[in-house]
Amino acid sequence: MTEKSALHPRNLHRDPYDFEQLISCVPELKHYVFVNAYQSVTINFSLPKAVKLLNKALLLHFYKVQDWDIPEGNLCPPIPGRADYIHYIADLIGEKNPQNSDIKGLDIGTGANLVYPLIAHRSYGWKMTGTDINDNSLKNAEYILSQNPDLLPFIHLKKQPEPEHIFKNIIDKEDRFVFSMCNPPFHDSEESAMKGNFRKTKNLKKSTVKKPLLNFGGQQSELWCEGGELAFITNMIRESALYSSQVLWFTCLVSKKENLSKLTFLLKKIKAVDFRIIEMSQGQKISRILAWTFVDLNKHKDWFLKSKI
Template sequence: MEKIKPKTITEKTNLHPRNLDRFGYDFEQLIKNCPELQHFVTVNEHHIKTLDFSNPEAVKSLNKALLVTHYDIQDWDIPKNYLCPPIPGRADYIHYIADLLASTNNGIIPEGETVQGLDIGIGANCIYPIIGNSAYGWSFVGTDIDLKAIENCSKIIESNPKLIDAISLQQQTEVRFIFKNIITPEDKFTFTICNPPFHASQQEATKSTLRKINNLEQTKTTKPVLNFGGHNAELWCEGGELGFVTQMIYESAKYPMQCLWFTTLVSKKENLSSLYKTLNKVSAVEVKTIDMAQGQKTSRIVAWTFLSEAQQKAWKF
């Protein structure tokens, strides 16, 4: 019988201090809560339990286990070929948003349903609203252009009664718009959140998927795993990340008083210079860039507001 090393706790210092996965995965507890995960857990050459992260079914099973264990979410699933996000990275975004809100609230993280987030491109997984509601009691509106993704989020919400009053969904019916049709004159959002499509074409997205798989596997492949990485609309759009976020910035300027902080992930550092110029053009009052790092990947959150310091402090959470 292969000897397994006793569990050693290694702190992942690149994760946010409040991230529940900062001290690694407790596979014994995760398997107890989600027995199907057992099929994907192996023992590596150092006799330590691990997972094949190049296998999308393994990653999905790990997500199910984490959602049960940390967030009390049952019956979570996503359709084949849809993005299965790594939960620790998504949780970091939520925790950094909490810190951002605290910066205009006397250092106190605002909690409860009156803090409302707008998730642009919720996908089929509903991850950001799930984590935000569990960690801080926030409520969310989730939008997507993909009806199938919206329908799957609806299933997740209906399977978890505590989410029913916390998350509402809306399909964006006009692909070229982001906030139009979504933000009404009566709406006030505390923040927006977005993981934009990175790539400018299907070909670019496929190349990236292959690169990810080959980095995770010992043997090289030229055939993409169809459900590793996500659905077309989640991975690419015309203009890529830069085009998408630039459009978002221009649209945000039409709703200056209706959101405290607009935010988005920006994966490609080389896009920052152009985005800062656009933010200057639309007269953003304050712009913040928050660095994040998960594993070998570095990303950042760009946040902007049109509210003065006095208006920020007067915002009612």
């Protein structure tokens, strides 16, 4: 069995999908499974319903998440890539806290899918706060938690009432988070988002596609914002300086490599003590985690100790 070797060593999805096992979790998935031209069992990743059912099965089988579901049109993220982000954060914070105990994380833009908090808690037992600007997304995330009552003490949701802000209204004076994480809006317009997905869908199907289809879904706030990825992360970095003593590691995904030079220049300008660029690779997609801290590295261990008080 060939491993998806680019994934993190602790990622539970390194092996090819065992569809027999996954179908036993979600029987409806069988209607979307087929043998492709390379004699591999797979699904049609260009179909939103197929992707959603695969996610439902993966979350149930690997993470014991019951009755996961999202409304039509919401972002349906690929689970292996989301898990990778969590594992690389564990490596980052494990440098000074190898037990990874008593960790509180903040997920900016958790969406209707709630995937990052679900995987983070099931994988490491972390406590998570998920934020969003969309009421319907938070309502669905609440539904997922209601179907998994054992998660209620560990995953909390918070509405961001001002979309132009990221940490304001979310981080209270007494809050201390070991990390924040975010999968930011990538595109700068709805048209750009549709064109990007059109190209991706054509690559998946290896054929002519006449109509753009958001196979992984996505609401406006999940896919695009004014200025795109660069503007969003720039705003995040500037605002993070105001909460420099309340979050140990700020992190964010960066899809466009060309944005890194501007972002790291800004981090130096606002006097971040340290920053890291962590590369991740899932299939054809390469992305990066940009991580930065305002706390001297020699004081990170003390920071963990104070967080337990």
